[in-house]
Amino acid sequence: MKRTLLLLFGILLTVVEISAQTEEAVLRPVTASYTVGVGSSHLADTYLSPINYNGWSASLNYDRWQTMKFKPQLWVMNMSFGVDMDRVLNQSGNAVMWAAGLRASWGMLHRWDIAKGFKLGIGPALNLELGCLYLDRNSNNPVSAKAAVTVGATAYAAYNFRLCRLPVTLMWQPSLPVIGSFFSPDYGELYYEIYLGNHNGLAHCAWWGNYFKLDNQISADLHFGATALRVGYRGRILSTKVNNLVSNHFTHQFVIGLSGEWLSLNPRKAISPNAKRYHALFE
Amino acid sequence: MNPMKVAIRNIGICLLALVGILTVAGCHKIEEQDNSILNNFDMLWKVMDEHYCFFEYKDIDWNEVRLKYRKQAAEARNAKQLFRIMSAMLDELKDGHVNLSAPFETSYYRAWWSDYPQNYNERLVQEKYLFYHYSQLGAAYYYLLSSNIGYLRIPSFEYSLGAGNIDNIFASFLVADALIIDIRDNGGGNMTNADSWISHFISEEICAGYISHKTGPGHSEFSKPFEMKVKPVEKGHWLWGKPVVILTNRSTFSAANYFATVMKTLPNVTIVGATTGGGSGMPFSAELPCGWGVRFSACPVYAPDGTLTEFGVEPSPGCKVDMSPTDEFAGKDTILDFAIRLLTTGSC
Numbered sequence: 001m002k003r004t005l006l007l008l009f010g011i012l013l014t015v016v017e018i019s020a021q022t023e024e025a026v027l028r029p030v031t032a033s034y035t036v037g038v039g040s041s042h043l044a045d046t047y048l049s050p051i052n053y054n055g056w057s058a059s060l061n062y063d064r065w066q067t068m069k070f071k072p073q074l075w076v077m078n079m080s081f082g083v084d085m086d087r088v089l090n091q092s093g094n095a096v097m098w099a100a101g102l103r104a105s106w107g108m109l110h111r112w113d114i115a116k117g118f119k120l121g122i123g124p125a126l127n128l129e130l131g132c133l134y135l136d137r138n139s140n141n142p143v144s145a146k147a148a149v150t151v152g153a154t155a156y157a158a159y160n161f162r163l164c165r166l167p168v169t170l171m172w173q174p175s176l177p178v179i180g181s182f183f184s185p186d187y188g189e190l191y192y193e194i195y196l197g198n199h200n201g202l203a204h205c206a207w208w209g210n211y212f213k214l215d216n217q218i219s220a221d222l223h224f225g226a227t228a229l230r231v232g233y234r235g236r237i238l239s240t241k242v243n244n245l246v247s248n249h250f251t252h253q254f255v256i257g258l259s260g261e262w263l264s265l266n267p268r269k270a271i272s273p274n275a276k277r278y279h280a281l282f283e
Numbered sequence: 284m285n286p287m288k289v290a291i292r293n294i295g296i297c298l299l300a301l302v303g304i305l306t307v308a309g310c311h312k313i314e315e316q317d318n319s320i321l322n323n324f325d326m327l328w329k330v331m332d333e334h335y336c337f338f339e340y341k342d343i344d345w346n347e348v349r350l351k352y353r354k355q356a357a358e359a360r361n362a363k364q365l366f367r368i369m370s371a372m373l374d375e376l377k378d379g380h381v382n383l384s385a386p387f388e389t390s391y392y393r394a395w396w397s398d399y400p401q402n403y404n405e406r407l408v409q410e411k412y413l414f415y416h417y418s419q420l421g422a423a424y425y426y427l428l429s430s431n432i433g434y435l436r437i438p439s440f441e442y443s444l445g446a447g448n449i450d451n452i453f454a455s456f457l458v459a460d461a462l463i464i465d466i467r468d469n470g471g472g473n474m475t476n477a478d479s480w481i482s483h484f485i486s487e488e489i490c491a492g493y494i495s496h497k498t499g500p501g502h503s504e505f506s507k508p509f510e511m512k513v514k515p516v517e518k519g520h521w522l523w524g525k526p527v528v529i530l531t532n533r534s535t536f537s538a539a540n541y542f543a544t545v546m547k548t549l550p551n552v553t554i555v556g557a558t559t560g561g562g563s564g565m566p567f568s569a570e571l572p573c574g575w576g577v578r579f580s581a582c583p584v585y586a587p588d589g590t591l592t593e594f595g596v597e598p599s600p601g602c603k604v605d606m607s608p609t610d611e612f613a614g615k616d617t618i619l620d621f622a623i624r625l626l627t628t629g630s631c
Contacts, residue, residue, distance in 0.1 A: 044313040046313065049569055049570050050313070050316070050326065050329075050330060050569060050570070051316060051570055051571075051572060052313055052315060052316075090570065090574060091315075091316070091318070091572060091574075092318070092572070092573055092574030093574070094386070094574040095570065095574065095576075137568065137570065137576055138567075138568035138569075139566055139567075139568045139578055140565055140566055140567060140568070140581075141567050141568060141581075142568075155298070174302065176302065176305070186496055186497075186498055186506060187496070187497050187498050187499055187500075187504075188334055188336070188496045188497030188498070188567065188581050188582060189496040189506070189582075190494075190496065190565055190567070190581070190582050192474070192494075192565065193494050193496060193509060193582065196494065196509065196511055196512075197509075198494075198509040200506075208305055208309050209309075212305065212306075212309025212310060214302065214305070214306055214309075237306060237309075237310065239309055239310040239311050240311070241311040243498070243499075244498075244499050244500060246311045246312075246313055248310065248311065248313060
């Protein structure tokens, strides 16, 4: 019995040591980007108005990619945050609607290295969104609040190549919530009634029939040394229909910003010469 | 080709097809509206048809109204003619909360007050009863009458006063035997401001009525009425427990109508004057393709007994009083005199 225990302890120690060695031998650079998006916006929300509004949209975006600690060769993590602002006009041009929103998402994607420099990944993502539309011409219904928590699928395809001598990374990332929960007042319900305490029927189960959202981002990272210039397109479709209320928010943006890879290192620990790097997007 | 690559390509094609189908099927269309005269008319009719809350209560056949006015709209030659026809159509609702707003004019249904005596002369009260020596706090003003009754004028509920401000008003009436609150010509404002005043007249939470909303475009699609409550003002602030008379006229409307409705349910409170103007539907806004705005009653607010006060709140029994033109000419406010007599002698 004693011998068996000693043997088990020995095996455990060996596993821990091998695991530690593996951890030390893996470097997982973070690919981060900071971008600004500017483009067009189409907004319509029948709680506020039966009329479609069109104008401009802008966004600030932070995007972070990193291979996962476990099985870095197979799993990639993506985290993104964004702030959106839209200003749109009705068709006669005498009313302005504003939209503001915050969004965050976290996804874990299984990836495949299809060919040298070509990566594909797909996996689940958790999305959070908060925002509101504001139409100042309305009296008691000037605001339509937006909030949603969804789980969906996100994917990416990244292709690294050289354009003449310039390293370039092309990437496409679609994101599609599948199920979740979102907020909507009732058809003719005033926020005053919600303020008074009537919270019935405000949260709705989201599915493609009543909450359809599709994000698409296509970007090219032009690598100038350690930093890359990111240019691209970001398109967003959000269409909801609940309580006889329809809300559409479509944006198309040109995106520009900076991206790069960085490593978080402990200065007291030397990098192992055998360390293997697992890049999430680049290379 | 490598079987793995073929599989990935096929999966990719399927995913793209799925996303394409979902995008087409998942987007809910909101029709673009053309800016023709008839489409603007039809849109106004439809907005009201789907959102206005008193069709059944007022027994209005909205389809018939459409037939009556659409022919006229088809013959409209310019925006002003169309505006007149649309305004006339909205007047069929007999609702002071309904307005059509164009860049050149805003329509009002006025018969709810213009068909009745005004029953209020502010200058007369200020000159003959307050001697222009009243104190003013925000929009409200107050004065201790010679009969030792406090007079408080609240001309609007658009503006809020804090509990401390209201305390100061009541403190100046410390020795008064009773209070008269004059809400004649008070066209309303925010119900929360009315609640702030009410909270100084109750010692425990009360039911102030019920609010409902439309749950769909049908004329009878309404939510279950939700109880509205008003809590007493926080401890440390003044509560008024002496007799109160509220003065009302036909121009007491909307949030002021709500104030009168709730105050009438309290003991020691008497409503004196004329039936209020009503306005118990909380308004919503929408717009037309031409950019004109429309406002209309959308959420019915019920009295604590479950009735609607859209057509007004009756004065307390035996307290229906109109201003006598002779009195007014002689510098007397018949309604205010009635209230003073009621509070000082206990009889009309």
